[in-house]
Amino acid sequence: MSRRLHYWILFADLVWILAAMTLSYAIRYRWDGFGLGVEHAFYTEYLLIAALAVAIWSVLYTIIKLDGFSGGWSLPSILSQVLIGVVLLMATILSAAFMSRQYYSRLILLYFSAFLLLGFIAIRCLMRFYVVSRSRNGSLRRVVILGNGRIAHELADKIARHPELMKNVVGFVYSSGVEVGASAVHSAVSMLAPATNTVGLVDRLKSEKIDEIIVVHPKSSVTELQKLIQSARAAQIAVSLVPQWYELYVSRAKFHDVEGLPLLSLEERSPNLALLAAKRVTDLVLAGIFLVLSLPILAIATVCLLASGQRPFRSDLRCGLDGKPFAMLRLNIDRDAGNLTGIRAWLARLSLTELPQLWNVVIGNMTLVGPRPEPPERVKHYSDWQRQRLKMKPGLTGLAQVHGLREQHPSDEKARFDLQYILSWSPFLDLSLLLQTLWTVAVRVWGPAQSSIEDDTQQLQHGNVLMAEVVNADRTHAGAD
Numbered sequence: 001m002s003r004r005l006h007y008w009i010l011f012a013d014l015v016w017i018l019a020a021m022t023l024s025y026a027i028r029y030r031w032d033g034f035g036l037g038v039e040h041a042f043y044t045e046y047l048l049i050a051a052l053a054v055a056i057w058s059v060l061y062t063i064i065k066l067d068g069f070s071g072g073w074s075l076p077s078i079l080s081q082v083l084i085g086v087v088l089l090m091a092t093i094l095s096a097a098f099m100s101r102q103y104y105s106r107l108i109l110l111y112f113s114a115f116l117l118l119g120f121i122a123i124r125c126l127m128r129f130y131v132v133s134r135s136r137n138g139s140l141r142r143v144v145i146l147g148n149g150r151i152a153h154e155l156a157d158k159i160a161r162h163p164e165l166m167k168n169v170v171g172f173v174y175s176s177g178v179e180v181g182a183s184a185v186h187s188a189v190s191m192l193a194p195a196t197n198t199v200g201l202v203d204r205l206k207s208e209k210i211d212e213i214i215v216v217h218p219k220s221s222v223t224e225l226q227k228l229i230q231s232a233r234a235a236q237i238a239v240s241l242v243p244q245w246y247e248l249y250v251s252r253a254k255f256h257d258v259e260g261l262p263l264l265s266l267e268e269r270s271p272n273l274a275l276l277a278a279k280r281v282t283d284l285v286l287a288g289i290f291l292v293l294s295l296p297i298l299a300i301a302t303v304c305l306l307a308s309g310q311r312p313f314r315s316d317l318r319c320g321l322d323g324k325p326f327a328m329l330r331l332n333i334d335r336d337a338g339n340l341t342g343i344r345a346w347l348a349r350l351s352l353t354e355l356p357q358l359w360n361v362v363i364g365n366m367t368l369v370g371p372r373p374e375p376p377e378r379v380k381h382y383s384d385w386q387r388q389r390l391k392m393k394p395g396l397t398g399l400a401q402v403h404g405l406r407e408q409h410p411s412d413e414k415a416r417f418d419l420q421y422i423l424s425w426s427p428f429l430d431l432s433l434l435l436q437t438l439w440t441v442a443v444r445v446w447g448p449a450q451s452s453i454e455d456d457t458q459q460l461q462h463g464n465v466l467m468a469e470v471v472n473a474d475r476t477h478a479g480a481d
Helices: 002-028 043-063 075-100 106-139 150-160 198-207 222-234 273-307 342-349 357-363 384-391 411-423 427-446 452-462
Strands: 141-146 167-175 212-216 238-242 251-258 261-268 313-319 325-331 367-369 395-397 471-473
Touching: 002 043, 002 106, 043 075, 043 106, 075 106, 075 427, 141 150, 150 167, 150 212, 198 222, 212 222, 222 238, 273 325, 273 342, 273 357, 273 367, 273 427, 325 357, 357 395, 367 427, 384 411, 395 427
Parallel strands: 141 167, 141 212, 167 471, 212 238, 367 395
Antiparallel strands: 251 261, 313 325
């Protein structure tokens, strides 16, 4: 389903490029003969531009994954990705026109870019509507996950963000001796009667009309797992496996089939020095511009804080690249205080208290986009898995932040997004996250005022899947990760 959807979206995009150029030309010349008159350019000349756009978009679509579903369905993410893609497309077309010294109507190109942006977004929304409609018609595969630890819950969250997978996680299979971890994400759980053996478990799964079971790093023995997998497959229940070494997050995994023997290779991703240099230059330019633009806000905040007898700025000790400590700047306003009013409340609500960190970006302690830095008290308790997030310079915003996670959230929740960012980092992703951050701030401006903790709790409860039921299995044949 996901692969077919990927190609169908690309096909629809390419058809829309031709339609958008035709529509733009028709509006510009008021449907007047499509270039038959001598007073304007021929329609065929603009078809050549459309053909060039088709080739460029095909390359961009493949390289930076513009289908809208690859990173999990999110409207802000799709808006930012499509916008950046259209900007790159039009910049390439204008460069080609300049190099060839060919004149094209600027109004047609303006119409063309606007139609592309609106059409591409509409195509992705229609595709999602199609996927959701199929889900409502009973096409979803009912899935349970063998395990009840962090990785199991992370997998459930990821499946929930990918409707094109056509999977619905209805619960977890775990050892009867392991407690269910109730959290804001998975709070709606109810116990079902435990099974007494492997056959009983499979019969129970069949009675619940389960289509697939996903094995996520369980602690049960290989023999027990083999019995469960064989019984499930015999009952026509599909089985999927998450590799045991999944925690090697910043290694890109590739699957190979060696004469029927599955081989999973882990390849370390070495940073591209040229791209890192470009990221540093971009940080200096954009941070310098943002810092100048934010001076009026910082000046007003400074005056207000000095008038109330407070220091306008404070520095907090944070761990940066490779765990090296540095002083992170911010306005001297407690964002979690419940009695904030006036300009302080607005500064805290819009996270403008973090504007002084633009100076940290300029001097090189931080970057615009990256994992948010945490204090040494937290870092010293990092697991080896979490410590991998220190491989990249900390950022002013990041993937975890656009998903609603902030300082008070547990480090392991933020680490999974940060490691995903490190693994898939690119300049395009940085631009996309910056636009999504602006979207998040805009939502806070127009949304109802509430405390940051309440805001984060609601985002966790509504932005993630709630488990409807949990299947409990006896310790002799299933375990938890």
